[in-house]
Amino acid sequence: MRVESEAELVEAVRGARAPLRVVGGGTRGEVGAGERLEVAISGVRLYEPGALTLIAGAGTPLSEIEAVVAAEGQRLPFEPPRWGALLGLAGESTIGGVAAANVSGPRRVQAGACRDSLIGLRFVDGAGIAVQAGGRVMKNVTGYDLVKLLAGSRGRLGVLSEVAFKLLPAAPAQATVRAEVPLSEAGRVLAAALASPFDVSGAGWLPGQGAVLRLEGLEGSVGYRAGRLAALLAPWGARIEREGSVAIWRDLAEVRPFHGRAGDIWRFSVKPSEAAAIAARLDGEVVLDWGGGLIWALLPEGTDARAQAAPYTGHATCLRGRAPRAEPEAPAVAALSRALQARFDPRGILDPERAG
Amino acid sequence: MDMPVPAARVLARKQEIVARLRAVLPSDSVIDDPAETRAYECDALSAWRCAPLAVVLPRTTAEVAAVLRICTEEGVPVVPRGAGTSLAGGAMPTADSVVLGLARMTRVLEVDFENRFIRVEAGRTNLSVTAAIEGEGWFYAPDPSSQLACAIAGNIAMNSGGAHCLKYGVTTNNLLGVTFVTGAGEVVELGGPFCDAPGLDLLGVVCGSEGQLGVVTEAVLRILPKPEGARPVLIGFAANEIAGACVADIIRAGILPVAIEFMDRPCIEATEAFCAAGYPDCEALLIVECEGSPGEIAEQLGLIREIALRHDPVEFREARDAEEARRIWLGRKSAFGAMGQKGDYICLDGTIPVSALPEVLRGIAALGRDFGLEVANVFHAGDGNMHPLILYDANTPGQQERAEALGAEILKLCVAAGGCLTGEHGVGIEKRDLMGVQFTAADLEAQMRVKDVFDPPWLLNPAKVFPLAASAGRRAGGASRGAAPDPEVFGPR
DSSP states (O other): OEEOSHHHHHHHHHHOOSOEEEESSSOSOOOOOSEEEEEOOOSEEEEEGGGTEEEEETTSBHHHHHHHHHTTTEEOTTOOOOOHHHHTOOOOOBHHHHHHHTOOOTTHHHHOOHHHHEEEEEEEETTSOEEEEEOSSSOOOSSOOHHHHHTTSTTSSEEEEEEEEEOEEOOSEEEEEEEOOOHHHHHHHHHHHHTSSSOEEEEEEETTTEEEEEEEESHHHHHHHHHHHHHHTGGGTOEEESTTHHHHHHHHHHTGGGTTOOSEEEEEEEOGGGHHHHHHHSSSEEEEEGGGTEEEEEEOTTOOHHHHHOSOSEEEEEEESSSOSSOOOOHHHHHHHHHHHHHHOTTOOSOHHHHO | OOOOOOOHHHHHTHHHHHHHHHHHSOGGGEEOOHHHHGGGSOOSOTTSOOOOSEEEOOSSHHHHHHHHHHHHHHTOOEEEESSSOOSSOTTOOOTTOEEEEOTTOOOEEEEETTTTEEEEETTSBHHHHHHTTGGGTEEOOOOOTTTTTOBHHHHHHHTOOOTTHHHHOOGGGGEEEEEEEOTTSOEEEEEOSSSSOSSSOHHHHHTTSTTSSOEEEEEEEEOEEOOSOEEEEEEEESSHHHHHHHHHHHHHTTOOOSEEEEEEHHHHHHHHHHHOOOOOSSSEEEEEEEESSHHHHHHHHHHHHHHHHTTOOSEEEEOOSHHHHHHHHHHHHHHHHHHHHHSEEEEOBOBOOGGGHHHHHHHHHHHHHHHTOOEEEEEETTTTBOOEEEEEOTTSTTHHHHHHHHHHHHHHHHHHTTOBSBSSSOOTTTSGGGHHHHSOHHHHHHHHHHHHHHOTTOOBSTTSSSOHHHHHHHHHHOGGGSSOOOHHHHSOO
16 A cells, blocks of 8 residues: 555555554565555655754655755754665665654764654554644644654554654764774773764764764864864874765765675664673674764674673664564553553554564 | 632542651651642742642652552642742642652762763752763753753753753753653653663653653753853844844854844843843844854854844944853843843743744734733744743733733744744643644644553643643543553553
């Protein structure tokens, strides 16, 4: 099934007699049984550059959104990453898929997650009722924040039909400060940079590159901060990269070191200071993002990565592999989540993983 | 203001309920003397008052849980209270309620600069969070104007903002985790010092739920290294429209100041009379603040100057030193005090798309004339968060009602312009009955379902947020009047 309007989506959900597998661009490695429901509600509904806001149909391709806002010198703050090539999936990411999965790129350390820029949305719940949450202004505490509840819900409470985002001006200049340190030293370098006043907008570690720190903004400011940060990190041999900067952050956002490689793909979201020890326990390659708060790991097929990495403060997600996708929640939290699902999806048609 | 009729069975059992609370709390933590509970009869929306049945001031999460278990068993409404600074009546009690105040839970539990977070008890005041870390060069970003007094618990309940959220976001964007007690008295950990907890974002919906889903007792907050410096400019304009256009141009130019504050003529005149900050005689002014090193600030202010000069400003004043910066902020920071000296006022906080600023300001002025009341505007222009201050005289019969009616019309105007009823204060009792202006019945039903799950008997802060008529069935019969409850959550304990 393919729906091109919210009215069609309402009909499709109301008419469903079996679990649905909701799909945007199919690039996030979602699994499960159920009838495929492709949300193709597409098009930018409203774009006000002077108010830094954009509203679009949930099925609008991410690339279309990025082109529209880039033409006005703006961008999505959270740097939505593409994982298609990483996971070997061919689709084109949609903006609704990005919101439903709450995926955020390297700029998360500075600009927050996808959910922090998502200021409003419309969804159709499991009973086929269309609901508006949030709005189109960036400060809004009117009623409960259902926007956050739906962001990252992966369609379990409702199917997104429209999303509204806060935008930011695109930075005219960027530079990367790079220190070729081993993984074991990375945490200290990243923490030192993130504790500085230099407004770091990316902090990661890549094999073959070492620790990388991004600075963005007006030309003069970037030059100044890159110089100060490189001086701060001089004990680790830090250097300023100008030409290669854009490519470094694309490599990190898309996790290019793992492209075309066999094995299971995992993400660990942890307390950054634990990253080096966790990485040392993992039997595979790693890439760090979010100052060490995000560990990407490429592990031999079938690895019980949660057991191997333990102990850690946070959670692990299996993006490709046979292990359960999400970390089990604490019983009290899981009970609340299940009760919410029962309320928003009384027929249980929006959770193909559970149904299957 | 309509409030539900207090439950007679609760009022009749006051002695037994207080005795049960005394059995689980130290004696100084339970207040039921009517002379003492009066201190809790209102918050900063002081036009509306009602003394509660009793007040409890627990010192630990376990004590909070014990109180909630007793109140649930007794069917007693609970009104969570941070520091009582809500402008929306978010902490106003009902006569049959127990006020659960967090004023004694103020400790810093953990400071972790390496992982950039602080863990505090939720009764701690906003400003004292920064005070605990600023010596090492760090700060907590959300900065509501009441930050000296307001508590983190209330900030989380209302998802509070502040003057600097254009760059740093509001509470929800700086909150990593909470320890949270459900209405049934179950202690739940949501989030923590890591990113994006698995499953549904329960932390995201608890933040901003106005104390209706549970009581937050501890919070893990993101902390940030302080910028090297900050410096404001003051720009005066001949008309509100021109100031509004200048705001849009600054944003479109790709500059992101940490704050863009707007004041109109009535507000400028009131603050000049109050504190003589030396503001120019003009229709509207902007205070724009930029952060960074001296060189970076100069780079940004240079661009802002270029943009502002295209709008023929009456004045462009750059702060050259700390004293000049202080004087630029003086009037803005004194604005509420200045208005308070002129009389009573209601402060609204509807938010609008920045592009609609001139049109909405004209609409507010026209409505003020229609109602025969003066309205002054001072607000966060970068994010469209208005703060119309409606002046009235509480001692003139009928004036308060007229001011409230004008407030409702102004908020409807904000919604019609594409905005919302409240940008940072919350709904509370104040805007409860206007929710239908912004949301459909289906939208409100979806929100109320969340409360059904977290607080099935609808005992937590029950008469707030939703129009009384919309929540009547649930308040009378608990969530069971809605859909079938999940036995796992709602089963016997």
